[in-house]
Structure formats: C-alpha cells, structure tokens
Amino acid sequence: MKLKEGIPRHSQISHWLRKKIEDAEYRPDEKLPSENELATMFDVSRVTIRRALQSLESDSIIYRCQGLGSFVSDNRTPHNLVRLTDFDEDMANAGLIASSVVKEFITVDAPAWLSGILGIGEGTKVIQIDRLRLGNGEPVAFDSTWLPILYGQLLEKEQLQHSTIYKTLEENYNIPIIRGCYRISAELADDQLASELKVDIKSPLLLIDRTTFTIGEKPVYYQKRYYRSDRVMYEMTLERRKDDSSSAADMPLKEFVPVFRS
Missing domain, CATH: 3.40.1410.10 (Chorismate lyase-like)
Structure with missing residues (x-):
C-alpha cells in the first residue's frame, strides 16, 4: 500500500488503522495484523509500525498483549476507583460529560x-x-x-x-x-x-x-x-506478596476500575 509524501509514515498508518476500526472492519477484541504483516503491507520498518501502534494505544483505540499482538479495545476507557469517587469524577476520568x-x-x-x-x-x-x-x-x-x-x-x-x-x-x-x-x-x-x-x-x-x-x-x-x-464493566487488579507467607488477607486491592464504553 503506497503512502503519501510529506506526511509522517507512522501517522498515515495509524490513521488507516483507526479508520478500519471506526468502519468496523476490525471489531472489538479482534487481533490486528502483526507488526511484520503491517510492515510488509506498507513497505516500512517495524519501528515505524510500532510508532503507529503506540499512537493508537495512547488513545485507547487498541491494547497490546506481549507475545500475542495488538487488539481492538472496544472504545473502553478505564479509570481508577481505588479511592472513593462520585459519578461526575468517574465520567470525567472516562472522558465523558x-x-x-x-x-x-x-x-x-x-x-x-x-x-x-x-x-x-x-x-x-x-x-x-x-x-x-x-x-x-x-x-x-x-x-x-x-x-x-x-x-x-x-x-x-x-x-x-x-x-x-x-x-x-x-x-x-x-x-x-x-x-x-x-x-x-x-x-x-x-x-x-x-x-x-x-x-x-x-x-x-x-x-x-x-x-x-x-x-x-x-x-x-x-x-x-x-x-x-x-456501557460499563469492572476490572480488578490484585497484588500477591512474593514471600511464602502470602495469604488471601495479604493480597491488597491495587486497582478497581469501572470501564465505560462510549
């Protein structure tokens, strides 16, 4: 696929992927083409592909799993509920009014x-x-x-x-x-x-x-x-102590987040 001159390549690739996701050609939790496949498709280096994917990940458009690849994130935006918050704070942290x-x-x-x-x-x-x-x-x-x-x-x-x-x-x-x-x-x-x-x-x-x-x-x-x-689900992160004396009581809640989809 030919890229235009004068526009950063990683920006063009991230825009192309974003458009595919918006048009539902890649659906929620669907795996995207690998870095090698995208590099071949656009005739660019894997470094360029990584920059494009990082841009999408920072915008919560995709999420990446080490060793597995990149996946469509279903427009869900997590935010912290370990501290006590109200509805307005939850919405603001999720980018919603x-x-x-x-x-x-x-x-x-x-x-x-x-x-x-x-x-x-x-x-x-x-x-x-x-x-x-x-x-x-x-x-x-x-x-x-x-x-x-x-x-x-x-x-x-x-x-x-x-x-x-x-x-x-x-x-x-x-x-x-x-x-x-x-x-x-x-x-x-x-x-x-x-x-x-x-x-x-x-x-x-x-x-x-x-x-x-x-x-x-x-x-x-x-x-x-x-x-x-x-519109919402909850994600929980627990921490396990590394010593052998760990018990259920020694695994504090590190993160408890409602995840909203827009």
Missing part, C-alpha cells in the same frame, strides 16, 4: 431494611432521590438514593441536575465523605428501568449497592445504582 435528570426528590418513611443500614428508626423520615445518570447525553445508569433528613435537607433538586451529593456536602457544608462500602450484583431490568435506560425489559444490569459514611462512621446515604451492562 456527566449530567443527571432528577426523577424523584421526595420524603418517605424508612422501611425496616433501610433503617438498619442508615442507623435510624423504622418509619423515620428520609429523603429519596431518583436520578437518571447520563454520559455524553446517553443513559449510563439509574440510581435511587436515601438520606437521613440531617443530610437530605441540605440538598436541592435543581442543584443535583448538574452537581453531585458528594460535591454539595463536601464543598458547601464541609461534610467529608470518608468511606464507602460496595456490593456488586446482577439484576434484570423491570419496566421502569428498561424505559429509563433505553434497554429491553429483562436486560441484564449491573447493580451497585453502596453505603457512604462521614466522620464518626455516620451513614450519609444508601444508594442502589443500576448500570447498563453494555
């Missing part, structure tokens, strides 16, 4: 299951907030959040269209969010979730149950977030 549509902002009586989680009496008034969460204007998740009145009264419906609970409490009221407990499971979309997330009824969803705490181990809120499973 976050926004929310507040569907409900109401006061309800806490049922027995919720009162135990929030450390309040059954029937105590709590604030329930239902939100559709968007990434670049497209549905990514739907969540329901319950807060004790102490914290819920500090929030406003309009404010949550463009901000988060974390940001509002930390920046406006100096209430730090210091810890979150997560539980990840699967759920099937009911009529409401299917409608909000634009998926078929009974489509598989990724459910994140989260309880968030402030100073003094006080629960700030309990949340159920339903992610579209075609």
